[in-house]
Amino acid sequence: MCVYTEDRWEDILAAVASVRAQSLPALETLLVVDHNQTLLERLTKEYKETEGVRVLANAGPRGLSAGRNTGIAASSGEIIAFLDDDAVAERDWLRHFAAAYEDPQVMAVGGRTMPVWASGRRPVWFPEEFDWVVGCTYKGLPPGRARVRNVLGGNASFRRTAFDAAGGFATGIGRDGDKRPLGCEETELCIRLSRARPDAILLIDDRAVIHHRVPAGREQFRYFRTRTYAEGLSKALVARSVGAGKGLESERRYTTRVLPAGVARGLRDALLARPGGAGRAGAIVAGVAAAAGGYVLGSVRARRGGATFSVAEIGGSTDGEGAGV
Numbered sequence: 001m002c003v004y005t006e007d008r009w010e011d012i013l014a015a016v017a018s019v020r021a022q023s024l025p026a027l028e029t030l031l032v033v034d035h036n037q038t039l040l041e042r043l044t045k046e047y048k049e050t051e052g053v054r055v056l057a058n059a060g061p062r063g064l065s066a067g068r069n070t071g072i073a074a075s076s077g078e079i080i081a082f083l084d085d086d087a088v089a090e091r092d093w094l095r096h097f098a099a100a101y102e103d104p105q106v107m108a109v110g111g112r113t114m115p116v117w118a119s120g121r122r123p124v125w126f127p128e129e130f131d132w133v134v135g136c137t138y139k140g141l142p143p144g145r146a147r148v149r150n151v152l153g154g155n156a157s158f159r160r161t162a163f164d165a166a167g168g169f170a171t172g173i174g175r176d177g178d179k180r181p182l183g184c185e186e187t188e189l190c191i192r193l194s195r196a197r198p199d200a201i202l203l204i205d206d207r208a209v210i211h212h213r214v215p216a217g218r219e220q221f222r223y224f225r226t227r228t229y230a231e232g233l234s235k236a237l238v239a240r241s242v243g244a245g246k247g248l249e250s251e252r253r254y255t256t257r258v259l260p261a262g263v264a265r266g267l268r269d270a271l272l273a274r275p276g277g278a279g280r281a282g283a284i285v286a287g288v289a290a291a292a293g294g295y296v297l298g299s300v301r302a303r304r305g306g307a308t309f310s311v312a313e314i315g316g317s318t319d320g321e322g323a324g325v
Contacts, residue, residue: 001015001016001019001029001030001031001032001071001082001083001084001085002032002034002058002064002067002068002071002082002085003031003032003033003034003036003039003043003085004033004034004035004036004039004067004085005036005039006036006038006039006042008085008086009042011085011086011087011213012031012043012085013046014088015083015084015085015086015087015088015089016029016031016047016053017088018083018088018089018090018093018210019083019089019094020052020053021091022089022091022092022093022094022095023091023092023094023095024092024094024095024098025094026052026077026081026094027052027076027077028052028053028054028075028076028077029052029053029054030054030056030071030074030075031043031047031053031054031055031056032056032057032058032067032068032070032071032074033055033056033057033058033067034058034062034063034064034066034067035057035058035062040055040057043055054074056070056071056074057070058070059073060171060312061171063171064153064169064185065168065169065170065171065185065312066169066171066312068082068153068168068169069168069169069171069312069314072160072163072168072314073314075160077160078159078160079097079098079101079157079158079159079160080157080158080159080160080163081094081097081156081157082153082154082155082156082157083154083155083210084135084154084155084210084212086212086213086215087113087154087155087210087211087212087213088210088211089155089209089210090208090209090210090211092207092208093111093208093209093210094208096109096111096205096207096208097109097111097157097205097208100145100203100205101159103201105199105200105201106159106200106201106202106203107158107159107161107162107165107193107197107200107201107202108151108156108157108158108159108162108190108193108200108202108203109151109156109157109202109203109204109205109208110148110151110152110155110156110157110202110203110204110205110208111155111156111204111205111206111207111208111209111210112137112155112204112205112206112207112208112209112210113135113136113137113152113154113155113209113210113211113212114136114137114209114210114211114212115131115134115136115211115212115214116211116212116213116214117214117219118213118214118215118216118219119216119219123219123276124275124276124279124280125221125276125279125280125282125283126219126224126280126283127139127262127266127280127283127284127287128262129258129259129262129284130224130228130283130284130287132152132231133218133223133224133227133228133231133287134212134214134218134227135152135154135212135214136212136214137152137206139258139262140254140257140258141204142204143206144205144206145203145204145205145206145207146203146204147201147202147203148202148203148204148250149187149190149191149194149202149249149250150186150187150189150190150191150202150250151186151190151202151203151204152186153185153186154210154212155208155210155212156186162193162197162200163314164314165193165196165197165200166189166192166193166195166196166197167192167311167312167313167314168189168311168312168313168314169185169186169189169311169312170185170188170189170311170312171312184231184234184235184237184238185234187238188237188238190202191238192311221283221286224283224286224287225286225287225290228286228287228288228290228291228294229290229291229293229294230294231291231294232290232291232292232293232294232295232296232297232298233294233295233297233298234294234298235251235291235294235295235298236294236295236296236297236298236299236301236302237298237302239299240299240302255288259284259288262280262281262284263281263284263285265277265280265281266278266279266280266281266282266284267281
């Protein structure tokens with residue numbers, strides 16, 4: 001679990017408590033603090049007498065990718081799971097992850113992330129097709145347990161040998177504290193993993209559920225527009241790393257099938273005078289336009305050498321059994 005701000009103190013405590021209450025106990029819970037000495041000291045004090053919980057400082061550059069790489073290197077489990085610091089996992093979360101790894105070809109398993117809106121309910125204009133904007137499972141992903149190109153990083157697990165084969169998360173793609181809300185570092189890693197291990201199976205299991213808090217600021221259209229634009233920038237970096245063919249494979253189906261159907265539903269709801277229909281249709285169109293703009297600008301920057309990223313090799317222990325979170 002990567003953490004970076006004291007503003008999420010209560011969320012962090014709740015997230016750790018949800019892991020410690022799992023029906024399949026975690027071998028260890030690692031909290032990686034991203035260049036925040038005050039938070040590091042506070043968490044160290046909070047958990048110094050709690051067995052199985054370790055607090056670490058991010059050993060790499062500032063950002064989510066380096067924090068995850070620090071946790072991977074320090075962990076000792078055969079399966080390494082990731083949980084957002086503002087989410088809580090349901091009791092059988094790790095059990096469902098672990099069951100999928102009975103197949104030795106499974107290299108990664110993601111779960112279902114449900115939004116917990118600060119206002120108490122989904123904004124009427126916010127389309128379910130864009131729930132990825134707030135870090136949640138979106139309409140268009142396959143139900144049940146299904147093969148996917150990539151898992152979503154805030155609710156995911158990997159076999160340790162996946163990192164031996166593909167390396168760690170790339171720095172320079174994902175989140176970096178309070179800067180622009182970039183993403184896609186898990187997408188780039190999963191594509192790289194599939195290339196390194198063509199026999200690898202990557203799954204999502206919608207029974208592995210977490211509940212992700214959505215603060216009030218992220219319920220606003222301004223954040224929606226900023227996040228979709230940033231996604232375009234991130235996708236340009238992914239395409240640069242792995243090629244546009246694989247880098248945009250899932251996105252093509254999403255934009256040609258899932259989103260048009262969402263626009264149609266929104267317009268139908270508007271004609272039937274149902275609340276938010278026109279807003280949802282408009283938000284889908286605006287989101288696509290913002291992401292496309294970000295992708296074009298990101299591609300230009302990448303060609304000019306204005307964007308750089310690197311893939312870390314992961315060291316650390318390979319002993320032990322169980323799930324390291």
